[in-house]
Amino acid sequence: MYTFETKLRVRYAETDQMKYLYYGNYAQYFEVGRVELMRSLGLSYKELEENHKVMMPVIYMQQRFLRPALYDDVLTIETSVRVLEENSLTFHSEIFNDTQKLLNSGHVRLCFIDMNSGKRIAMPKHLYEKLHPFFIQN
Amino acid sequence: MYTFETKLRVRYAETDQMKYLYYGNYAQYFEVGRVELMRSLGLSYKELEENHKVMMPVIYMQQRFLRPALYDDVLTIETSVRVLEENSLTFHSEIFNDTQKLLNSGHVRLCFIDMNSGKRIAMPKHLYEKLHPFFIQN
Amino acid sequence: MYTFETKLRVRYAETDQMKYLYYGNYAQYFEVGRVELMRSLGLSYKELEENHKVMMPVIYMQQRFLRPALYDDVLTIETSVRVLEENSLTFHSEIFNDTQKLLNSGHVRLCFIDMNSGKRIAMPKHLYEKLHPFFIQN
Amino acid sequence: MYTFETKLRVRYAETDQMKYLYYGNYAQYFEVGRVELMRSLGLSYKELEENHKVMMPVIYMQQRFLRPALYDDVLTIETSVRVLEENSLTFHSEIFNDTQKLLNSGHVRLCFIDMNSGKRIAMPKHLYEKLHPFFIQN
Numbered sequence: 001m002y003t004f005e006t007k008l009r010v011r012y013a014e015t016d017q018m019k020y021l022y023y024g025n026y027a028q029y030f031e032v033g034r035v036e037l038m039r040s041l042g043l044s045y046k047e048l049e050e051n052h053k054v055m056m057p058v059i060y061m062q063q064r065f066l067r068p069a070l071y072d073d074v075l076t077i078e079t080s081v082r083v084l085e086e087n088s089l090t091f092h093s094e095i096f097n098d099t100q101k102l103l104n105s106g107h108v109r110l111c112f113i114d115m116n117s118g119k120r121i122a123m124p125k126h127l128y129e130k131l132h133p134f135f136i137q138n
Numbered sequence: 139m140y141t142f143e144t145k146l147r148v149r150y151a152e153t154d155q156m157k158y159l160y161y162g163n164y165a166q167y168f169e170v171g172r173v174e175l176m177r178s179l180g181l182s183y184k185e186l187e188e189n190h191k192v193m194m195p196v197i198y199m200q201q202r203f204l205r206p207a208l209y210d211d212v213l214t215i216e217t218s219v220r221v222l223e224e225n226s227l228t229f230h231s232e233i234f235n236d237t238q239k240l241l242n243s244g245h246v247r248l249c250f251i252d253m254n255s256g257k258r259i260a261m262p263k264h265l266y267e268k269l270h271p272f273f274i275q276n
Numbered sequence: 277m278y279t280f281e282t283k284l285r286v287r288y289a290e291t292d293q294m295k296y297l298y299y300g301n302y303a304q305y306f307e308v309g310r311v312e313l314m315r316s317l318g319l320s321y322k323e324l325e326e327n328h329k330v331m332m333p334v335i336y337m338q339q340r341f342l343r344p345a346l347y348d349d350v351l352t353i354e355t356s357v358r359v360l361e362e363n364s365l366t367f368h369s370e371i372f373n374d375t376q377k378l379l380n381s382g383h384v385r386l387c388f389i390d391m392n393s394g395k396r397i398a399m400p401k402h403l404y405e406k407l408h409p410f411f412i413q414n
Numbered sequence: 415m416y417t418f419e420t421k422l423r424v425r426y427a428e429t430d431q432m433k434y435l436y437y438g439n440y441a442q443y444f445e446v447g448r449v450e451l452m453r454s455l456g457l458s459y460k461e462l463e464e465n466h467k468v469m470m471p472v473i474y475m476q477q478r479f480l481r482p483a484l485y486d487d488v489l490t491i492e493t494s495v496r497v498l499e500e501n502s503l504t505f506h507s508e509i510f511n512d513t514q515k516l517l518n519s520g521h522v523r524l525c526f527i528d529m530n531s532g533k534r535i536a537m538p539k540h541l542y543e544k545l546h547p548f549f550i551q552n
Contacts, residue, residue, distance in 0.1 A: 065196055
């Protein structure tokens with residue numbers, strides 16, 4: 001298991017007239033969480049596309065909305081990879097407000113597409129090797 | 139069961155550099171689908187907030203992304219209520235492109251909040267009565 | 277001069293906690309307005325990119341916000357090309373609510389980029405020819 | 415004159431299929447720039463709404479788009495108040511990429527609305543007093 005924390009402040013643009021962070025915008029927070037988790041391991045999603053010609057579209061998402069996130073809240077996004085799979089990568093996210101209340105909990109599964117062929121492939125080796133040390137069982 | 143179809147065209151703003159409709163934007167399409175389903179029954183979500191002081195935040199969402207939606211595609215959003223619950227309302231959505239391929243499938247559960255007290259309440263009666271005829275069992 | 281009207285309904289996602297259509301979202305309405313103006317002339321922006329390998333980024337935008345657009349309002353976007361230029365294309369947009377009140381007025385200038393070279397070019401001929409008849413002076 | 419700098423990283427969600435930061439999304443960056451400028455002076459926009467019952471809708475926006483902002487770029491938003499007005503507040507924004515190239519330049523004018531009456535008012539005194547010292551002429 002590997003876990004990483006990121007912080008983001010809720011923008012006015014992201015609220016709706018209920019005064020909540022609009023439910024569709026959590027997907028962006030999940031995105032930032034997983035990209036920063038990757039960066040913390042020395043992995044750049046941008047380079048994955050540019051240099052390795054591999055892109056990672058989302059194939060599944062699930063979220064529970066427990067409490068509203070409000071304008072100007074500084075949220076903590078705790079993102080983790082819990083299992084190492086070969087053909088996809090699943091990120092679990094938990095979002096907390098600044099009083100440590102859990103607001104949102106969910107996970108997103110992404111696959112790997114070779115941008116030249118358009119075909120689905122296995123997890124690129126350099127990515128697998130960075131993640132592998134965190135999943136060695138005793 | 140009650141089903142309603144709406145059509146929406148993908149905006150340039152909604153694409154990402156993968157040339158896909160960004161995965162977080164489907165939540166907006168689901169929103170339009172359920173609001174139009176309600177309107178088709180003579181129910182206005184706007185009036186629910188303004189006149190009945192009831193709002194409906196999302197408490198759960200789940201989506202599978204099967205094929206990408208692309209810029210300028212005219213998508214068909216098929217939204218349905220499959221079960222009549224008392225304390226929440228669940229909308230199932232299936233999104234098809236113009237060659238009838240299923241792109242996205244998911245569901246969203248919303249609850250009812252009394253805007254004066256901030257407390258969760260049961261489904262307002264006028265809403266229940268509009269939906270009820272579609273769920274009478276033989 | 278050439279003018280075209282499109283209608284769009286304000287989504288919940290597009291409001292902010294002020295209960296207004298968020299000011300940044302008008303840019304999307306302008307986009308829909310100009311793309312539908314082009315379509316009304318038999319011009320597809322999608323095909324411009326796909327077949328002609330020309331894309332049209334925005335180089336200038338100006339907007340006045342006169343009255344708020346509200347959730348569920350059906351807005352009329354009146355888009356017009358007032359002058360035929362050779363190296364850019366300027367769209368003027370006026371947005372009205374359903375009581376014909378002017379909410380927003382602005383314009384956007386776009387240029388033409390050859391997607392292969394990345395260089396700025398003049399307006400593609402097929403586009404110029406479609407627009408030209410509306411600008412013949414007596 | 416008072417100037418403040420903020421940094422923001424471009425999200426995948428904010429790109430479009432041209433691989434540019436979508437032109438409508440700069441409005442959010444401008445928003446973050448002006449809110450952080452206010453915070454740097456000890457002013458909270460959130461409290462302005464909550465405690466002072468004053469909100470600040472945008473009444474004018476103008477932007478030039480000089481070079482594209484790209485995915486994962488860390489942008490510097492330089493926001494400044496150049497003139498102290500009594501009935502509105504104008505923020506100038508310049509956005510630079512990490513090689514100090516100017517990408518976008520514009521300004522936004524906001525007014526002050528008393529949330530109880532819905533009427534436009536002058537700049538609240540506590541806000542005026544925080545800004546005033548930066549505009550004393552010799």
